[in-house]
Amino acid sequence: MRSVQGGSDRGFKLLLTSLDENVIPTEDEVRKAVIELKKGNPASGVAKVHSFLLDANPSWTVSEKRVRKILQSEGLVRSDAGTPNSTINTIHPSFRLNQSLDVNKWTSRVEVKYFDAIKGKGLVAKENIVKGDVLWKEDPFILAPEWEIYDLQHASEACSLCSSIIRDHSPLHISCEASTTATPCTARYCNRLCRLQAEKVHPLLCSARNPASVPLLAFTRDAQWMALHALAQCTSRLLLASQQDAATFDLDWDVVQGLAELGMEERAQCLREQGLEPDRQNWRRAFELYLQAFKEPRTPGEQKKLARVLKKPIPEELQKFTFEYQAFLRGLGRMSLNLEAHGGLYRLHSHLNHGCTPNVSVRHLDQRTALSRITVIAKEDFEIGQELLITYTNPQSSLRDRRRRLSEWGFGPCRCERCVTEEKVWKESDSNTQEADDLADQLKAGLGVL
Ligand SMILES: [Zn+2]
Ligand SMILES: [Zn+2]
Ligand SMILES: [Zn+2]
Structure with a gap:
């Protein structure tokens, strides 16, 4: 220099x-x-x-x-x-395709398209779509809800699976059957179906069946660390699936493998450009509690309980993917990158790419029956092949701010129509400002201020 x-x-x-x-x-x-x-x-x-x-x-x-x-x-x-x-x-997120994803389960109107190594995959219209059309409804793979809802779940006032509010006392509501006076669990469900579905995730996060998970969940709540909570939910789901037949495990494994990924270290690199340093001590602490919850509980009593849930050996690929520190960090980054705004991870929704003028909206319309279910609605007419876009930033913010937000996630400059137009205007007006900035920098450097 x-x-x-x-x-x-x-x-x-x-x-x-x-x-x-x-x-x-x-x-x-x-x-x-x-x-x-x-x-x-x-x-x-x-x-x-x-x-x-x-x-x-x-x-x-x-x-x-x-x-x-x-x-x-x-x-x-x-x-x-x-x-x-x-x-x-x-630095950019890496992408893999989930070959076993059957889009037709949700809709026949869109399909997955692979663009290239940088852009990855996305969803495009398979037929003409009219503004206002409901494109699909989808329940989450796992849910790490906003903390308000999380607290209601803990107070048995929201369904532990779908997060619908269940304050009123209906005979349909069911509590976690593992709960006893000696080892209580506060999980409560809307109905039998939710309780049944919850068996895919809940057992390893149940305070009665796996008390070793309590400190981890308390830590996520304290730190309000949604990605960590989501990772705990995801790990629980995968470990439990590994106890089922191979087909069940493969389906869940493919979902998680198919998610776009940006590790915490890569993310830290992106944030460092903005002067933010990673809190590695906190990452370590989180990892310790995570291992205690799913692999090595501290007391023999807790170990015995965990062994009762995980009877079969964990496949080696899953162990590596779950219990190694670097894999854990990648898992956190994977969650942050793919969570819907309200904390759910959705198989099809996670394929949606960013545009600064989103053309679909994601709503939680089934508030009373399945709060965590999303409904994806077209905000404009679509031609065949046109890509469906949501926004990862605040669409109201400026080009600079939108870019900054995207760069935190390793996304290069957005090339949507709006960005290209705004960039032109910005470059024209900015060359003057840039020169002034530059001169100021040089003066400061000369004075030894920098
Ligand atoms: Zn429910
Ligand atoms: Zn329970
Ligand atoms: Zn853009």
């Missing part, structure tokens, strides 16, 4: 000299040069590309911050997460 050494007055003088001789290149010139340099030196970080740029263009005055901004907006930020010689150019 080319910086001015020594006291501030010396630096200031040097800077004045350099400003006399130097030129501030246009945004397009810098962008073109930066992209070329990055292509030729894929392993180089921001500082290196910056110094190459100044070596190649000695008359240019360009700050490192400006280079960083360009690399970020092009999705070319270097990852340090791997080995020292890693040459990853772009």
Whole structure:
């Protein structure tokens, strides 16, 4: 990096000299040069590309911050997460297709389409669709509801499976049958069907059947860590499925394997660009409690209870996927990336990509009978092949803010019609601001402020 050494007055003088001789290149010139340099030196970080740029263009005055901004907006930020010689150019979520997903179970009007390695998969219209049409309804694979609802579930006032409110006392409501006075469980269900369905997830998170899970759930509630709660639900579901026949396990396994994924370390890398540091101590603590809940309870009594639920050995691939620390971190990232706004993980819904002008809306319409069920509705007319889009950001926010939110998840700049138009306007008005910013940076650097 080319910086001015020594006291501030010396630096200031040097800077004045350099400003006399130097030129501030246009945004397009810098962008073109930066992209070329990055292509030729894929392993180089921001500082290196910056110094190459100044070596190649000695008359240019360009700050490192400006280079960083360009690399970020092009999705070319270097990852340090791997080995020292890693040459990853772009951090982005990874995608796999769930081959066993039968979309027809929910709808015949949309299909899964694989776009490419960066964009991954998405959902497109299989026939013409009219604005206002209900496209499908879907119950969650697992649910980690908002904390308000979570608290109601714990107070036996919301169904432990579908989260519908059950404050009134109907004879249909049923409590968890494992609950005893000595080992109470507060889970309560709308009806028999919900109780039956809950057996796919509840046993390992039941305070009566697996008391070792209580500290983990208390921790997720305390930290209000929805992704951790979702991961606990998901792990419980997979471990329980492994106790069933192979076909049952494979179906659930494929759902989880098919989810887009961005590890916590990769996410940390994206957030670091915004000056946020990961709280690794908290990750470790969460992992300890998670292992205690599902693998190594602390007391012999708790161990015995867990062994009563998990009688068969856990398949090795599932063990690796569940009980290794790095896998745990990837699991957390996978949950955060795929959860619906109200905390459910949905098999088909999780395929929906982002657009800044969403064309479908996701609603919870069956509030009294199945609160966690979603209804996906067309917000406009669709032609065959047109992609269905929801928004991962606040559609009201500015281009910059939307990009920042997306970059937290490793998504490159959105190329939807709205973004392309807004970017044009922004670039035109911004080249002036950019120059002013740049000049201010150079002055500060000269004064030793940076
Ligand atoms: Zn229910
Ligand atoms: Zn229970
Ligand atoms: Zn966009």
